[in-house]
Amino acid sequence: MAALLTVVNPGALHPLAVETRDAIHCCSIQNKSVSLFWIKAHAGLEGNERADSLAKEAALKSKRKPDYDMYPVSFVKRFIRMDTLDEWNRRYSTGHTASTTKLFFPSAVEAYRTVRKLSITKELTQALTGHGGFSEYLTRFKCKENPACACDPGVSETVPHLLVECPIYESVTPAPRLQDFLVEATPRSWEPQDSNPKPVKRNSTIPRIHKKNVAIIKEVCEKFKEGTINFELNKMADVWQTAYYKLPEKVQCFKIHIKKLTDKEKKENAMRYGNFSGAINWNKCNLEIKAATEIHRRHFLQGDSENEGVLDNIIIVEESYTGAQKIQEESADQWLVAHNMLLMRDCETGGVVVFSKVPHLSKQAEIEDALKDFSEEYMNGKMACDDEEISNRSFDSDDDVEL
Structure with a gap:
């Protein structure tokens, strides 16, 4: 159907579409009538089944050069872009940095698509990167002597700890906690505790994780x-x-x-x-x-x-x-x-x-x-x-x- 729409569209400049329109015009000059129809594929129509059979036979047995082997510039651009995105995501996934960010966004491409829709604040940036007023981070740069959290001297104050485990903030933070929107957190001890997860509303700024997790989809x-x-x-x-x-x-x-x-x-x-x-x-x-x-x-x-x-x-x-x-x-x-x-x-x-x-x-x-x-x-x-x-x-x- 897409091919028929392209052929009958006078603004379509694809070489095959132009050639087809020229051929139809030549037929009309010779008082020959040409009609184009769309038919349902694999419906048992004799002519269509015969055409499919001949096309497969030619593809498998013919050794001649294809009559048409060109492709549009958009295909090349798309191929280069997809290759670039894959390389970007590979470097992001295999790199040794951004460990906190990867808890929220395992994929660089998905991270870009989500973050660009958010209203970025300094608090959100600190939470997503782990670069902020957290004891563990400040200790690394000699700005604090001890990485421990105020709730337990034996536990480091990190973003995952504050959002998931810290009892100090558990009762005073009504916003969604980390386990509500982690996609594939590591370690696995950070699995959601709620047995009846609520689906995320449309246009929400929280990543749509029920698209990634079949188990959650089934529960919904x-x-x-x-x-x-x-x-x-x-x-x-x-x-x-x-x-x-x-x-x-x-x-x-x-x-x-x-x-x-x-x-x-x-x-x-x-x-x-x-x-x-x-x-x-x-x-x-x-x-x-x-x-x-x-x-x-x-x-x-x-x-x-x-x-x-x-x-x-x-x-x-x-x-x-x-x-x-x-x-x-x-x-x-x-x-x-x-x-x-x-x-x-x-x-x-x-x-x-x-x-x-x-x-x-x-x-x-x-x-x-x-x-x-x-x-x-x-x-x-x-x-x-x-x-x-x-x-x-x-x-x-x-x-x-x-x-």
Whole structure:
């Protein structure tokens, strides 16, 4: 679909797009009609399957030079930038300095993305770096004779100690403590003590660590289910239409096309985007939510059947001019396929959306049964599409998608 949009866009100057438009123009001069269509891949269409077979055969057996082996400048810039970021992160991770900062930010890239959004103060700088009025730090520079904390002569006064262990500040500091937002702290004795962690609110300045820790993600969604959800990931790959929602804002009538990624596509994505300093595991990005016009935004679902239906939203946004890429923050969702419907729960807000499989239109009684399987005792939401709205929309899987 992206290729078709590029071809019909007169402002697109890609050599292949220009050549294709010239060829179509020549045909029109000769009174020949040319029509371009998008068709669903791997749907058993004879012509499309034949084209796939010939393309694979040529790729495997042909020894000729490719007809087109050029690549855009944006690709080169992106490659250089990703290589630079990887080298920066390698030096940061393997270096012997910034030990306190690494407790908060194990990745230099993630640290940059987070810190640039914060309102930097002198207190925050001292806490994140360990360079401040702490006895352990002052002793290193001969500004104090003893590194001990006032609470215990045998314990050094460091940032982790003051935020996590020191009894002097435990009762007078209502702000989030260090264990609330450490990603991978060392030593492991600094694990969170709260067995029911609260999800971080949107636009919070605290790092979104539930995107990194599958165990925490499962606990956040665990409270919404009574038994083990029989989750089958492969059944999600289809075209779905909104049928019901339980959210504070109104949900328009729309469709989503969820595509199952092949191993080849996963490798191609890994080569194209990288892993964003370990934030993405492409082997577990099994699904992609497709949108027709969002050519600079790709939405993947990361996780497998062992995560009780909880999948990370991996949204990669690419700037059209610079080619720079970034991950858009989004909370995890819990999914279930039941009664010919797809159910989704936001692990951050608890909001629920139910999709029916196109072209089937789910009835209220069917939705109610599916919600019970999703541990929703009451159907206290709203139907997403009335009959008139549905009749005015064609079931084209290329509608824009925004979850």
